[in-house]
Amino acid sequence: xxxxxxxxxxxxxxxxxxxxxxxxxxxxxxxxxxxxxxxxxxxxxxxxxxxxxxxxxxxxxxxxxxxxxxxxxxxxxxxxxxxxxxxxxxxxxxxxxxxxxxxxxxxxxxxxxxxxxxxxxxxxxxxxxxxxxxxxxxxxxxxxxxxxxxxxx
Numbered sequence: 742x743x744x745x746x747x748x749x750x751x752x753x754x755x756x757x758x759x760x761x762x763x764x765x766x767x768x769x770x771x772x773x774x775x776x777x778x779x780x781x782x783x784x785x786x787x788x789x790x791x792x793x794x795x796x797x798x799x800x801x802x803x804x805x806x807x808x809x810x811x812x813x814x815x816x817x818x819x820x821x822x823x824x825x826x827x828x829x830x831x832x833x834x835x836x837x838x839x840x841x842x843x844x845x846x847x848x849x850x851x852x853x854x855x856x857x858x859x860x861x862x863x864x865x866x867x868x869x870x871x872x873x874x875x876x877x878x879x880x881x882x883x884x885x886x887x888x889x890x891x892x893x894x
Contacts, residue, residue, distance in 0.1 A: 743858070744786055746771040748779045748804075749794040749820060757845050758792060758820065765851040776804035783812060790854065792841060795821035795828070809836040816857055 745767045749755045755772045762769050767790070771782030776797055783791070791808060798805060798819060808815060819832050822843040829840065839857040841850050 742766065742768045743790055744768045744770045744788040745790040745792060746773070746779055746782045746786070746788045747792045748773055748776055748797050749792070750774045750796060751794070754794065754820070754843060754845075758841070758850070761845055761847045761850050762792075764847065765854075767854075776801040779804070780807065783808065783815075787812065788815060790816050790818065792818045792820050795819055795823075798832070798835075798837075805835045805837065816854075816861065818854065818857070 745762050747755050747758050747762075747769060749758070749772075752774070755774070759769050759772055770786040770788055771779065773779045773782060776793070779791070779793075782788070793804070805817060808817060816838040817836060818839045818841050819837045820841045820843060821828070824840055824842060832840070838861070839853050841853060
């Protein structure tokens with residue numbers, strides 16, 4: 742089960758998104774209204790997903806960089822009622838993986854998260870396959886002899 746943390750100053754939005762994620766089979770391990778308290782949840786639970794309100798990203802602009810540096814595999818979703826091309830481009834540049842639009846529609850939220858997770862898995866598999874193809878036969882034989890572990894350099 743994928744773990745999630747929700748960061749939104751609106752208690753109503755946090756509650757609705759919490760319900761959508763729980764009903765969708767996610768384990769919501771924390772909901773909070775500030776990035777500072779969210780960091781405690783991230784340290785404690787190491788979630789797979791962070792849903793963060795746009796206003797929190799803008800107010801505490803170092804939060805995304807901190808999440809990216811400490812939890813690089815965590816998927817970050819910006820939650821907002823307004824998304825324009827410039828905002829989306831800027832958010833992607835900071836490390837946002839996907840976007841959740843308010844007001845929440847359960848099917849749309851769950852499909853968005855699922856599609857981003859699937860895309861991430863595909864990228865990881867492609868990277869692993871490319872790495873395997875670039876290894877020389879002698880490296881592969883050394884790995885096979887060591888039980889699949891890479892040969893020491």
